[in-house]
Amino acid sequence: MKPQHDLPVACRTEVLALIPTFIVVAVDATGMGIILPLLPFYSQQLGATPFTIGALISVYALCQLIAGPVVGTLSDRYGRRGVLIVSQIGTLIGFVLLASANSLTVVFLARIIDGLTSGNISVAHAYAAEHSAPSTRKQALGTTSGAIGTGMLVGPALSGLLVQFGSTAPIWAAALLSLISIIATIGLLPPDHPESGVLDIHSAPEPESARDLLVMPSAWVLLGLLILFFLVNSMFLSQIALFLSARFSWQGHPFGAKELGGVFAYAGFINILVQGLLITRASRYAPDRIIVTIAFACMGAGFLGIAVVERISLLALSLTLIILGTMFIRTTLTAELSRSVPLNRQGVIMGLNQSLMSSANIIAPLLSGALIDRRLYATWALAMAATAACGAITAVGLLARPQVKIPALGRRVNRFGSF
Structure with missing residues (x-):
């Protein structure tokens, strides 16, 4: 040693x-x-x-x-x-x-x-x-x-x-x-040697591994919340460009690639801020389940905002609420999902998480595109607000549930507790 x-x-x-x-x-x-x-x-x-x-x-x-x-x-x-x-x-x-x-x-x-x-x-x-x-x-x-x-x-x-x-x-x-x-x-990257014992994190899960997840309610609740998040986030990202172009102008011309680039750069800045400072500080004052509830509520408020606001300053406030909620939800739920199962089930649970995200990215852009194609801009924003509200209500509804311990799997109850 x-x-x-x-x-x-x-x-x-x-x-x-x-x-x-x-x-x-x-x-x-x-x-x-x-x-x-x-x-x-x-x-x-x-x-x-x-x-x-x-x-x-x-x-x-x-x-x-x-x-x-x-x-x-x-x-x-x-x-x-x-x-x-x-x-x-x-x-x-x-x-x-x-x-x-x-x-x-x-x-x-x-x-x-x-x-x-x-x-x-x-x-x-x-x-x-x-x-x-x-x-x-x-x-x-x-x-x-x-x-x-x-x-x-x-x-x-x-x-x-x-x-x-x-x-x-x-x-x-x-x-x-x-x-x-x-x-x-x-x-720059040195060659690696898979024959020396690389862990096969992508291999097909054993049947008993998938069955074990059925008795892990916290994991399934987290996956359910992630489904709602992936759907609303994919709807937002897939059509925000055309929504802004149709509804807002900057210096006398509609929002274009330059303005949207500024929005994405601002989102990147908030991401660095959340990852570097805010997520750790927030965890000191509130359990993750409350952070997720507030984050979903922020997203919902932001979507309601972009449905009705007309001024650029209010649009910036609404987008900030959406971006902040997005960053907190993604980071917190992913970390909690990893902690919700034993180490020997990490590949299974993360594989399910990736599949859910990909599935949402297939379905949500088509739905979002159909709404924007028909110029149903407010309907598009309100649909996302309703989905975010479902996420917040789901999280709130789980706060009072008793903690569940699964000694057979050797898992500790995570910070979500009731999740």
């Missing part, structure tokens, strides 16, 4: 070793952040309707759902680094096709290729986890999450600046970043 005074040095060494992973993930996330605010307007120029834009998001999510288990299995068998490089090459091809598109068919093809080869971030998460000791694993995953937050702050801001030079300029910039990410992965 190492002396106690040696542990901080070892921790610092491992954190420094994760700097290449941070660079790779940050560059990838920046590329994605560039595309997010631009895609709806770019597709509109090629004749896309709001429903078609929803279908673009849905087909990408469907391809992710299909490819996810395959990418995971390949990374277990052949190593994270090699699969990460192939995934990044797919993203690069998708960006080049998107920048060169002269029809919606090519745009769909670009998103399908990108979706089928997606997995950059998830594989990088696994790489970071496997190349860190248990004592520093939380810091390792926090490093990759911080890289995503950084990329999602810088990317939309870059998109807003570059769109002034043409609608394809941000996409070519994303392609260049993708190429840089490939070079960084090859040059």
Whole structure:
């Protein structure tokens, strides 16, 4: 056993070793952040309707759902680094096709290729986890999450600046970043050796593992709350661009890619603020179940706000409530979900979580697109407010339930207690 005074040095060494992973993930996330605010307007120029834009998001999510288990299995068998490089090459091809598109068919093809080869971030998460000791694993995953937050702050801001030079300029910039990410992965990340005992986190769960979850009420309640969150978040992200463009103007012209880039950059800033400061401080003063209840209520209030407000200042307040609620719910529920099951059931529960998110990203954009296509802007916002209210009511209704202990599975009751 190492002396106690040696542990901080070892921790610092491992954190420094994760700097290449941070660079790779940050560059990838920046590329994605560039595309997010631009895609709806770019597709509109090629004749896309709001429903078609929803279908673009849905087909990408469907391809992710299909490819996810395959990418995971390949990374277990052949190593994270090699699969990460192939995934990044797919993203690069998708960006080049998107920048060169002269029809919606090519745009769909670009998103399908990108979706089928997606997995950059998830594989990088696994790489970071496997190349860190248990004592520093939380810091390792926090490093990759911080890289995503950084990329999602810088990317939309870059998109807003570059769109002034043409609608394809941000996409070519994303392609260049993708190429840089490939070079960084090859040059900075050391090869891994799956044959040395890599944990197969993507392997198909054993039947008894899935059956065990049936007697874990807290896990199923958390998954139910996550379903509501994924649905409302996907509805919001898939059509917020066209909603703002139709309802609001800035300096005499409707909201466009530049203004939406500013909104996404602001969301990235709040994400960094929540992850770095607010989430820890909030946990000191309230249990997670109350934090989730308040966060759902904030989202609902924000959606009600965008349904009725007309002034930019009130719109900014409503969007802030939505973004804050989103960040707190995502972080808190995901952490609680991980703590709701034993260590040997982590793969099963996180696999279910990923499947639910992908399913929501397939269904919700189509519903959202149908509403915006018919110019039912208030109905769209009120539908999201109602879904968020269901989340808050569900959380409130569970506060008074007695705690449940499952000694057969050796699980401690988590901070949600009644969840």
